[in-house]
Amino acid sequence: MSIISIRNVTKKFGGITAVDNANIDIAANEFFAVLGPSGCGKTTLLRMLAGFETPTAGEILIDGVDVSAMAPNKRPVNMVFQSYAVFPHMTVLANVGYGLKVTGVPAAETRRRAEEVLELVQLAHLGERKPDQLSGGQRQRVALARALVKRPKVLLLDEPMSALDAKLREQMQLELTRLQEEIGITFVIVTHDQDEALSMADRIAVMQAGRVEQTATPELLYESPNSRFVADFIGKVNLLDGQVTGASDHGVTVEVAHLGKVTVPHAGRAHGQVSLAVRPEKIRMTASRPESSLIVQGRIVDWAYYGDTSHIRVQPDNGPLMSVTVQNETRSTVENGDVGDQVWLSWREEDTLVLDR
Amino acid sequence: MRGLRRRVDPLDYAGRVWMRTFFGMVFILLYAPVVLMMAFSFNDSKRNIVWRGFTTKYYEKAWNNDGLIEAFINSLTIAAINTVVATTLGAMVALLLWRFRFPFKSAYEGFMALPIVIPEICMGVAMLAFFSRIGWPTGMPWPLNLSAIIVAHVAFSFPFVAIVVRARMAGFNRELEEASRDLGATEWQTFRHVIFPYMRPGLVAGALLAFTLSLDDFVITFFTSGPETVTFPVKVYSMVRFSVTPEVNAASTVLVVITLIVAALMLRVQRPDHAGAQ
Numbered sequence: 001m002s003i004i005s006i007r008n009v010t011k012k013f014g015g016i017t018a019v020d021n022a023n024i025d026i027a028a029n030e031f032f033a034v035l036g037p038s039g040c041g042k043t044t045l046l047r048m049l050a051g052f053e054t055p056t057a058g059e060i061l062i063d064g065v066d067v068s069a070m071a072p073n074k075r076p077v078n079m080v081f082q083s084y085a086v087f088p089h090m091t092v093l094a095n096v097g098y099g100l101k102v103t104g105v106p107a108a109e110t111r112r113r114a115e116e117v118l119e120l121v122q123l124a125h126l127g128e129r130k131p132d133q134l135s136g137g138q139r140q141r142v143a144l145a146r147a148l149v150k151r152p153k154v155l156l157l158d159e160p161m162s163a164l165d166a167k168l169r170e171q172m173q174l175e176l177t178r179l180q181e182e183i184g185i186t187f188v189i190v191t192h193d194q195d196e197a198l199s200m201a202d203r204i205a206v207m208q209a210g211r212v213e214q215t216a217t218p219e220l221l222y223e224s225p226n227s228r229f230v231a232d233f234i235g236k237v238n239l240l241d242g243q244v245t246g247a248s249d250h251g252v253t254v255e256v257a258h259l260g261k262v263t264v265p266h267a268g269r270a271h272g273q274v275s276l277a278v279r280p281e282k283i284r285m286t287a288s289r290p291e292s293s294l295i296v297q298g299r300i301v302d303w304a305y306y307g308d309t310s311h312i313r314v315q316p317d318n319g320p321l322m323s324v325t326v327q328n329e330t331r332s333t334v335e336n337g338d339v340g341d342q343v344w345l346s347w348r349e350e351d352t353l354v355l356d357r
Numbered sequence: 358m359r360g361l362r363r364r365v366d367p368l369d370y371a372g373r374v375w376m377r378t379f380f381g382m383v384f385i386l387l388y389a390p391v392v393l394m395m396a397f398s399f400n401d402s403k404r405n406i407v408w409r410g411f412t413t414k415y416y417e418k419a420w421n422n423d424g425l426i427e428a429f430i431n432s433l434t435i436a437a438i439n440t441v442v443a444t445t446l447g448a449m450v451a452l453l454l455w456r457f458r459f460p461f462k463s464a465y466e467g468f469m470a471l472p473i474v475i476p477e478i479c480m481g482v483a484m485l486a487f488f489s490r491i492g493w494p495t496g497m498p499w500p501l502n503l504s505a506i507i508v509a510h511v512a513f514s515f516p517f518v519a520i521v522v523r524a525r526m527a528g529f530n531r532e533l534e535e536a537s538r539d540l541g542a543t544e545w546q547t548f549r550h551v552i553f554p555y556m557r558p559g560l561v562a563g564a565l566l567a568f569t570l571s572l573d574d575f576v577i578t579f580f581t582s583g584p585e586t587v588t589f590p591v592k593v594y595s596m597v598r599f600s601v602t603p604e605v606n607a608a609s610t611v612l613v614v615i616t617l618i619v620a621a622l623m624l625r626v627q628r629p630d631h632a633g634a635q
Contacts, residue, residue, distance in 0.1 A: 050535075050539055051538075051539075052535055052538075071538070072535070072538040072539050073538050073539070073540075073541045073542055073543060077539075078539055078540065079535075079536070079539045081532045081535070081536055082532070083530060083532050085530065085532035085533045085535065085536035087533060087536070087537075087550075087551060089554045089555070098537070098540055098542075098550070099540030099541050099542075102537075102540065102541055102542040102543075102546045102550070103541040103542075143536075146536075146540065147539075147540075150540060150541065
């Protein structure tokens with residue numbers, strides 16, 4: 001059973017549609033991410049879950065109860081804010097205990113539970129500090145503890161890593177995943193960082209311009225995106241525009257200017273103008289012509305070395321620039337090619353996606 | 358030789374002799390009159406122009422001057438009630454302007470601040486005309502006989518409170534309020550535990566302003582006070598018309614000291630500021 005059901009939810013601010021007919025179901029104990037570029041409506045969606053915005057249309061169910069018109073303080077969800085919003089005039093312990101105090105939990109129990117949760121986020125030794133004596137990462141843990149102490153059914157996180165540096169971000173990502181497994185409640189995280197979403201979430205909803213483009217597991221989103229936008233937003237992708245000329249049980253046949261007619265497997269229907277999509281790391285780069293129906297010859301225009309991988313851009317004799325990622329499997333890989341070299345690019349039919357244009 | 362001369366940066370001007378002299382002059386002009394007034398309250402001379410020796414007898418005289426003491430108590434009563442009413446009203450106006458959007462809001466904001474810019478003499482005349490037109494009751498027992506003055510004082514001092522508190526609230530992080538609601542607090546609890554602590558320094562500053570504005574107001578009080586409701590500044594004015602005796606100095610010194618004590622107390626209440634700026 002799903003803990004959160006977002007059904008046909010639309011939110012309009014004046015004439016602007018922030019969320020457009022969104023439908024999402026989130027299962028209990030799931031780590032769910034809402035991913036999208038800034039201004040796509042993901043924060044508005046989260047604020048509607050928390051109760052700070054009311055849907056213009058549609059309904060939101062939390063644990064089977066319609067909460068569309070319920071005040072934020074009545075909802076069984078708690079939020080970690082982007083600015084952390086730690087109360088600056090209270091100690092860490094008072095911050096964490098606040099949510100219990102205002103709902104009439106006895107002082108002794110409040111203190112015990114607050115200390116317990118501080119232990120969980122490894123801040124037990126800082127209970128008497130004021131927020132301005134804490135680092136950014138510690139403040140975030142306070143915000144996290146303050147939300148978790150309420151034992152919510154769902155924890156909402158609004159861009160929780162955006163103010164942390166890269167190293168701390170990675171550490172917090174691991175920590176959040178550990179916490180989620182340990183306490184076993186549903187996490188809903190909003191982020192614009194695809195790596196964050198891919199590495200942490202069980203499932204991801206990709207949003208664009210207020211619409212939910214696709215909801216799927218990280219693997220499915222990456223390997224089987226259902227639109228050009230999703231393919232392009234999650235990771236890098238090479239897009240080759242073409243025209244469908246036929247379809248059979250084996251897949252669809254597409255005519256691409258510089259590839260000729262190629263047949264690739266495709267489960268759905270496709271007709272008219274389409275794009276063939278292939279991820280850079282699925283392309284092989286060779287000096288001699290390989291055996292494949294999907295080959296392109298071109299010249300290396302630049303070579304970005306990243307240590308473990310190299311990102312290479314190749315300009316085909318005709319057709320758009322293509323990106324290739326190669327694993328630097330041996331120490332000499334770098335010497336295998338250089339800017340200006342003629343190379344062959346090839347990839348397998350089953351690694352090719354057919355996307356509507 | 359010009360290369361050897363030390364360059365003076367704009368923020369180093371305090372190091373220049375003429376600038377120091379200027380600062381010194383400003384401080385002397387600001388505080389010397391007050392210090393002189395205090396010193397001459399101990400002057401053993403009726404005329405109080407030349408120093409004739411130390412005495413505290415004028416404090417005793419001022420203390421035994423029933424009219425002066427009555428005016429003094431009136432002034433403190435008015436100032437105290439005005440501080441409470443004006444601070445409450447001003448804070449409420451500030452919260453209204455900070456929190457809500459409504460039609461003609463900017464027009465309202467402008468009108469609210471009018472008492473600050475209107476010349477005091479006009480306010481005084483307007484108040485006088487208003488109170489006599491509606492027939493505000495006079496001759497009531499103390500402290501009700503001060504009500505007209507208090508109403509007038511609240512009218513001109515609450516906008517100052519509103520502006521100070523409003524400026525304070527402009528820096529409030531709205532996510533704090535949302536976090537409080539999210540954690541289960543009602544709107545009232547949120548106000549008490551989150552918004553009010555942030556607002557407090559503004560309230561203290563506003564209350565101080567309201568207190569001092571009321572305590573030393575002469576013009577508006579002069580127009581709204583009846584013959585039997587005399588405040589300290591009005592009383593001092595009437596005494597000075599005959600002669601500036603050390604008695605006036607003594608009473609003024611006491612007033613200065615009270616004001617300083619109130620200011621010091623309120624600044625102590627106002628803890629170091631980290632109550633939640635953005």
